[in-house]
Amino acid sequence: MQRSLIWLFRLLPLWLLYGVMALVIPFYIIFDHNGRNASWRFFRQRMDYGALKSAVHVYLNMFSLGMVVLDRFAAYAGKKFKAKVDGEDYFQIWSQDQDGFMIHSCHMGNWEMSGYIRKSSKHMNVLVYAGETATVMAGRTKMFESGNVSMVTAKEDLSHLYILNSALSNGEIVSMPSDRAYGSNKVIRCPFLGAEASFPAGPFRLAAAREARTMAAFCMKTGYSTYTVLFRPIHGNSAGEIARAFAGEMETVVRKWPDQWFNFYDFWS
Amino acid sequence: MSIQEIEEKVKNFLVEDLEIEEEKIESGARLKEDLGIDSLEVVDVVVLVEDQFGYKMKPEDFKDLVTLDQFCKFIQDHVA
Numbered sequence: 651m652q653r654s655l656i657w658l659f660r661l662l663p664l665w666l667l668y669g670v671m672a673l674v675i676p677f678y679i680i681f682d683h684n685g686r687n688a689s690w691r692f693f694r695q696r697m698d699y700g701a702l703k704s705a706v707h708v709y710l711n712m713f714s715l716g717m718v719v720l721d722r723f724a725a726y727a728g729k730k731f732k733a734k735v736d737g738e739d740y741f742q743i744w745s746q747d748q749d750g751f752m753i754h755s756c757h758m759g760n761w762e763m764s765g766y767i768r769k770s771s772k773h774m775n776v777l778v779y780a781g782e783t784a785t786v787m788a789g790r791t792k793m794f795e796s797g798n799v800s801m802v803t804a805k806e807d808l809s810h811l812y813i814l815n816s817a818l819s820n821g822e823i824v825s826m827p828s829d830r831a832y833g834s835n836k837v838i839r840c841p842f843l844g845a846e847a848s849f850p851a852g853p854f855r856l857a858a859a860r861e862a863r864t865m866a867a868f869c870m871k872t873g874y875s876t877y878t879v880l881f882r883p884i885h886g887n888s889a890g891e892i893a894r895a896f897a898g899e900m901e902t903v904v905r906k907w908p909d910q911w912f913n914f915y916d917f918w919s
Numbered sequence: 920m921s922i923q924e925i926e927e928k929v930k931n932f933l934v935e936d937l938e939i940e941e942e943k944i945e946s947g948a949r950l951k952e953d954l955g956i957d958s959l960e961v962v963d964v965v966v967l968v969e970d971q972f973g974y975k976m977k978p979e980d981f982k983d984l985v986t987l988d989q990f991c992k993f994i995q996d997h998v999a
Contacts, residue, residue, distance in 0.1 A: 808958040809978040815965055816975065834959045852959055859966040 652723065652785040659727035664720070664875065671716045678712055685712070685914040692917075696843040697908050710909040718760040718871060718910070725766045726789035733767040734872065737865075737881030744863060745772040750818040751863040754828035754853055754884070754896045757912045758904055759870035761827075764879045766793040774799045774823040775814060779832065806833045811856060818860050825867070828853040828896060829913065838890055840897035843904070847918045849897060854889035864892055866899035870907050920998060925972075925991045932967045946988035954987065972998045 658667065679686050689711045693704035725731065735741075744751050753774075755761040765776060778790070778801045790801060802817075804810050814824045829849060831837055836855075837848035857864045865883045872878040882899045886892035904911050926946070933939045939954050950956045956964065965976045974997045984990050 807978070808962070811959075811962045812965060812976075812978050815962060819969065819975075834957065836957075836959050852962070855959060856962055859963045 652783055655720075655723045656727045656785070656789070659720075659724045659729060664724055664729060667720055667724075668717060671720065672713060675709060675712050675716060679708060688914045688916060689911075692911060693908070696845075696918075697905075707909060711911065714871065714909045715912055718763070718912075721760060721763060721871070722786075722789070725763065725793060726785075730875070731763065731767050732873070732876045733764070734876065734878045735768070735881070736878060737883075740865060740883050741881045742771070744865075745770065745823070748821050749863065750821045750860075751823055751865065752818065752853070752857045752860075753823060753825040753865055753867045754857075754892075755825055755867050756827060756829035756900055758900070759868050759907065759910045759912075760877065761825075761867065761869045762790070763877050764867070764869040765797050765799045767877060768879065769796065770798045770823065772798075772821075772823050773817075774825055775802050775817040776800070777802050777804055777810060777814065777824075777826040779804050804832055808833045808852065811852060815856060815860065818856070818862050824856075824862075826853040826856075828893075829900070829917075838893040840894045842897045842918075843901055845918045847897070849893045851889060851893075854893040854896070857892050858887065858889040864896075866896050868899075868903050870903065870910055920972075920995065922991060922995050925994050925998075926988075928971050929967075929987070929991055929994070932964075932971070936967070937963060944987065946986070946991075948987045949985055950987060950990060951985075968994060974998055 686708060689708045690704055693699045693707045699707060721731065776799055780803050794801065802810050802813050814826065818824050831848065831850035834850070834852055836851040838851050838854060839846045840849050863883070865881050868880045869877050870880070880903065884892060884895035884899060886895050930944050933944055933954065934941050937956070937960055943953060948954055961981060968974055968976050972994055974994065980993065984993055
């Protein structure tokens with residue numbers, strides 16, 4: 651089905667598939683109880699929206715997710731997207747240094763797309779989770795090749811952290827999603843949107859242990875075929891300080907683009 | 920570097936950086952069961968070994984390392 655989607659994108663404009671998706675979303679809302687309820691709670695409890703506004707934003711949240719998923723396959727099919735960058739100076743200056751640095755990303759917007767639409771001058775190692783289809787992995791490989799990006803697959807035994815540690819010590823960039831625990835139940839509790847949430851300790855422990863410069867990075871859909879990439883340096887000596895700084899940046903971004911919050915579970919449990 | 924110097928450096932790190940209670944740190948202490956060094960702490964240990972001793976550990980290095988004295992002996996064997 652994914653290959654069919656890529657083939658369709660070669661023939662049809664993006665807006666047409668968005669239109670079809672807009673009609674399908676209500677069915678997802680009805681049948682995906684967990685996702686719908688998590689989205690509802692997010693807008694009601696965290697964003698403090700009223701009931702009607704929350705209902706509208708649940709639809710927009712699901713629609714936004716659908717758009718970023720479709721955009722991924724559109725990119726595999728060769729469709730071009732525009733990138734605006736906020737904070738490019740930090741990225742460029744750090745890239746020119748011989749030291750490596752870390753990027754903490756999260757499940758908001760479409761961070762993966764930034765690797766498709768920007769080329770990094772310094773080699774970037776991106777942590778990805780196993781379980782994606784062969785079509786997606788082939789698409790990613792093809793798109794990342796021209797962007798100077800390698801993928802490192804996350805493993806339950808955390809052995810990927812060794813690879814990433816090595817990359818940092820070799821002066822490369824390491825990019826890790828830093829909002830979901832994987833392979834370890836060690837977390838760092840941080841204030842986020844009015845309550846405490848658990849962030850995985852691994853990415854912040856690695857940054858602190860290596861004393862690596864770190865930045866938060868986001869790639870938010872800001873137009874029909876436009877993404878805005880945001881780079882925000884974050885500071886801290888300990889894993890806890892870095893995690894809290896990251897949570898602070900996440901909060902700033904999610905308040906501006908709440909419909910692109912894609913953690914469809916109780917993030918604060 | 921003597922084994923005593925290695926043990927001292929490792930002990931300091933375990934106490935100061937991993938905040939392991941000093942009383943638990945004995946040569947026969949098991950890394951995982953007694954000192955609580957799990958997969959995540961191992962990352963900190965890998966960085967320590969590289970910074971303090973100049974040796975880059977690999978995941979497979981840990982397979983046969985059960986106790987603290989085995990770990991210190993491993994470092995001694997791999998550091999010039």
